[in-house]
Amino acid sequence: MENKFIVSARKYRPQNFNTVVGQSHITTTLKNAIRNNQLAHAFLFCGPRGVGKTTCARILAKTINCTSPTPDGEACNTCNSCVSFDAGTSLNIHELDAASNNSVDDIRSLVEQVRFAPQAGRYKVYIVDEVHMLSASAFNAFLKTLEEPPSYAIFILATTEKHKILPTILSRCQIFDFKRITNNDTVEHLQEIVDKEEIKAEKAALQVIAQKSEGCMRDSLSILDKIVSFTNGTVTYQNTLEHLNILDEDYYFKLLECMQQQDMAGAMILYDQINRKGFEGDLVLNGFAEFIRNLLVCKDPKSASLLEVVEGMQAKYTATANSTGLSYLVSALNILNDAEINFKMARNKRLHVELTLIKLNFLQQALELAADNGTVVKKKRIDGPIAFRSKAVAPIQLKQTAVPAATPAARLYIDQPAAAAAPAARPATAAPKPSAIAPPLQRPAPPPPPSGGKRNLLDALREKYGDQYAIEEVKEAEVLNMEKLQACWKEYGAMLEKQQKHSSAGTFKIAVLTIENDIRFTVSVPALTAQKFVEQERMMLIDHLHKAFNNRSITFSILVEASEKEDVPAYMRMNSKQKFERIAEQFPAVRDLKDKLKLEIDY
Template identity: 40%
Template sequence: MEHFIVSARKYRPKNFEDVVGQQAITNTLENAIKNNHLAQALLFTGPRGVGKTSCARILAKKINQQDLENSEEEDFAFNIFELDAASNNSVDDIRSLTDQVRIPPQTGKYKVYIIDEVHMLSQAAFNAFLKTLEEPPAHAIFILATTEKHKIIPTILSRCQIFDFKRIGVLDAKNYLKKIAEKEAIAADDDALHIIAQKADGAMRDALSIFDRVVSFSGKELTREAVTQNLNVLDYDTYFGMTDLLLENKIPDVLNAFNAVLAKGFEGHHFINGLASHFRDLLVAKDTATIQLLEVGDTAKKKYLKQAEKASIPFLMQSIEKANQCDLNYRASKNQRLLVELSLMQIASITFDGEKKKSANYIIPATFFQALSPAKKKQTTTTSKTPEQPDVKTTPTVAPAKVVKERPVLKNIGRLNKQPSKYSLKGFNQQTNVKKKVVEENFDSHPKDAFDEQTLQTLWKSYVDLLFKKGEKSMASIVGTDLPKLQGKFTINFTVPNKLMEDQFKKGRPKLLNFLREKLNNYGIAIEVILNEKIEKKFAYTPQEKYNKLKEKNPLLDKLRQTFELDL
């Protein structure tokens, strides 16, 4: 079997022209060699895999080639010394290096010392290196390379000419991968190479390693599907599909799509970050002046331009804000999936026109989708039997005008508890009648399952706990003063001891009513408040009151206190 050489080694730059994405630095170094204006101590700093060591080796070779004729074939290996500071970081290693510096080169004019990962040198080694670095022999040039410039002491930095290598752009990395694919006779999709370049995060060495890995997986045909499957990344289609659902206010479909993403093994944090970036790209695609900021392939760019026409700028701005807020709260959240789902539901409700006035965190009520669900539509179909035509399905005839009139009723489902405008005298006088009318009109076709008093009281207690968790302690105390009684089939009686508690309970009654209706699957429930100021005080607040309560339950407690002469 033929020995395989990874692309990162096989296609390592041998000339400055081969270095990707660092034109400013390579041009500076070439001009410095030509003009004999090269410093004797250089520091190459920047992220991993951007060409620091490669540039150092090319520079070391070019320096001596400039001074000798017919030297293109010479590599001047005897004039180039590489030291890995990660494993040779002691004072003795640096002293051995400084001793070698004094010896002039046998061929060529310069001896070049490349010290990689120089930030790993110890403090004592740095100090031992200072004098040599400041006043080296005329034949010596030092090239230091590091990924962490901040760890190098200032006295070393002040003696070096610093070159900051930047991350390699996505388009530059993609074009270089395209050249390599052509050399290797690999048919690669433009979008596939773009995903590899994005995944590399500015490091050319990482991009080449990923390229080798994907080629091993898919062979000579490099497709976008193969890359996304092998790298386990979410492709554009996932975000395009999700955005279409969000724009169409389809919250159930949005939640199912997000569940499918989680089922593939992706984290909600990764998904919401990708969705925010997708919204940003759509915002960029809205204006022809900013399309150049869209770092995607040609096929994906057409999709962005098409979807950008559907999404308005206010929608995109609010969506980005909510996605970023979810990103900030994700790590601190105890229920991270719920946090992402709430954010998606809020984004899907931005363009919903069923409410005239919506809060910042508005979510379309679930009853809206229940009313529009296929199960509800099937209820309109009945089966009638006649002697002439048995088992024939017939649909009641409904005039088109009636359907149009009933449609606004669906939108009112989300506004059952909305007060009429207080600035309208007519609305103020008819407020109670309007609320009852809306409830009666909208909930006739909704389920009204039977329930017992024990189930009701259990849900009542859970609602009290929910109020405490939300911080609504005042309302929780009022609701928890007594347990409700079931009067008839669907009427709930709740007794309060004073007028103030009655008024406060009525303010929070709509939310409680919605909670019970959803949990009991019964939309015919009504809560009646009964004021009874003769109710005996049930709660003990002072130590004496608490003691009296305990004494009522166990009379021997008082005898115990008297026997041992205990205080309250």
């Protein structure tokens, strides 16, 4: 029988701290803690997926139980404890998947196991993976044991979502934060594996795999296994791009060249070629935005270290960045970002991408038109004061005349000749047609001016504009008086009669009015039904009284007098059965219908 295939992520899983990739800050701390006998009773390993959290937990569990560790704090891998651990038969290490065992009962079972001391070795290690999946009740059941475990028990918790763990758990653990593995470390580790497996692999292909894995070593090993199977043991740059559905960067260089030359036809044809190869529009937008970002990084030597491209492409990126304006790159990145955000909402995806390419094609021309002496001019900018047109207003000629000593205070008058007030002094206008404009209202002549020809301002305005404007004095508010209040009350009752509201009109006739003060009165009615009729007319009645007294402060309250029991109609005092009996006496056929249909009466 042939040997079963083992994926690289399991076959080449690190067996000691020195083989862990990219986490030297954690492995060094753990080795020193083991060597100096300063181990904590609870650890929390948190970080992204596939960076070595569970691997480090297993190495730590194996190392602390090793009977003959190396001087630098590593496991020997030859003693009975290490051999049983590698074979998976060690009784001192217990792994719990909290994603599928997240209830209180599972944690209680774990706590029960902690009571028993190890039969061989120094420590019993409990590794709880995906600990953030535990329920709140399970966390609470775990608190006491995690705070004060036996001297031989060590807990190692692993999670990818640290923020979901209760603060009471975090405060009881020694926390280690794992970081993403860099592309260089990933490429070096992949190179070691392909050398051991005798696989032909180009370094550029390994760099693409490292970029695609985004710092996850497990993903990079899985991708490598797929590509090796796809290419039959020969990993090249081109077949890696084809397998990972990644667009070659040469297409982006060609797109940028077409746009700088404002060759819209060439850019559209190039995108059609890309589309025919099966690349979706969002993948093109995202890749082109990343390409522009890399060019921006190359513009400044200080940030050139942030460039993450395959080996041999750095010089081409730098040359292209030097020949492209900074304003163009920033504006293009902004356009691509907006297009990528709105891509999902677009119905015609291809047209959306083509519209973005058209904008980028004419972007250079737009920047040149907006440039002023080498600097970009912002829209709606005001460089200086704005002139506006104004028209002078002729002032009113006012004159303060002398007043005899007997006058208590000085007054202000318009000194205007008598001829100015005559109608003949106004400019002649076309006489309006009698049918179009009504003649002016005839008002009483204004009072004669005071002696000496001196007139106040109101008299002058009346004399000059009295035939054009209605100048009325403000009326003073009146207080309540019984005579006028009774007249208004009866007038409103008559209005209700015209509106055929006979019940309300009858209530107004029997109501008794009592004035409490200048702005408030009371309406006394004999029953609650009469009170409801008055309440229904409250708003309109108040408005009627305000207009009559020219006083908007007037209000009233309704008082129900204690009187004899209200006369309620007989039919309103009957229940359903009594009503039926009364109807059946008058119409016997109703009782026959009830009996034939076997109906019952609801009370």
